[in-house]
Amino acid sequence: MQEKSEALGETLELLRKNYSGFPKDQNENAMIAVASLIAHSMDSDSPEKIAKETLTVIHRLFDFQYVYIALKDKDGFFRYVAQIGLPKDKEKVLFQIMYSKDDVFDEATYPSTPLSDITRFYMSESMPFKENELDTFGRPIMIGQRRMSPDEMMEADYFDIYIRDWNQDPIGYIEMSLTRSRKLPDRMTIAWLELIATVIGPIISKKD
Numbered sequence: 001m002q003e004k005s006e007a008l009g010e011t012l013e014l015l016r017k018n019y020s021g022f023p024k025d026q027n028e029n030a031m032i033a034v035a036s037l038i039a040h041s042m043d044s045d046s047p048e049k050i051a052k053e054t055l056t057v058i059h060r061l062f063d064f065q066y067v068y069i070a071l072k073d074k075d076g077f078f079r080y081v082a083q084i085g086l087p088k089d090k091e092k093v094l095f096q097i098m099y100s101k102d103d104v105f106d107e108a109t110y111p112s113t114p115l116s117d118i119t120r121f122y123m124s125e126s127m128p129f130k131e132n133e134l135d136t137f138g139r140p141i142m143i144g145q146r147r148m149s150p151d152e153m154m155e156a157d158y159f160d161i162y163i164r165d166w167n168q169d170p171i172g173y174i175e176m177s178l179t180r181s182r183k184l185p186d187r188m189t190i191a192w193l194e195l196i197a198t199v200i201g202p203i204i205s206k207k208d
Helices: 002-019 026-043 047-061 088-096 131-136 187-207
Strands: 064-072 078-084 119-122 158-164 170-179
Touching: 026 047, 026 187, 047 064, 047 078, 047 170, 047 187, 078 088, 088 131, 119 187, 158 187, 170 187
Parallel strands: none
Antiparallel strands: 064 078, 064 170, 119 158, 158 170
């Protein structure tokens, strides 16, 4: 009987240690945050509110200094509706820019490296921007500097992750540029961001 009691106590201690308490790593934090984001998004009354909530989660969980979301408007053009990281004067410039679908996928103007079917990486060396977009970068004076290591993330490097509706048509994208560590994000970070884009797409399309 004593042995059974000791085994039960050890099992209870193991359960308390392994399955309760605060999140133990970034992945557990991300799981909780994404589940909360989905619940809040379902209750939200507008795509813009969902976009802002999404950026808050991304900025808190991951290393990106600048994060934006553009959504397709009723006129067919893509416009930025939320951002974190830029000061108000640069935000004003960002929110005035609009893109057609052809612009969004224009590899001549915005050359990219595909990382998956929904993720593109734009390297600063390729100058993936127009003149009127320069003021949307945090420190445009740094554009054109030499990359010192393969994993360095530089000014004018950025990722776009497409947001799609139920029919897999693009209705927006999440854009991330310049990490606080100045290093490219790891594979798991991009996987989480792709998951976030995938789950909010159908929800946003129903709110529009």
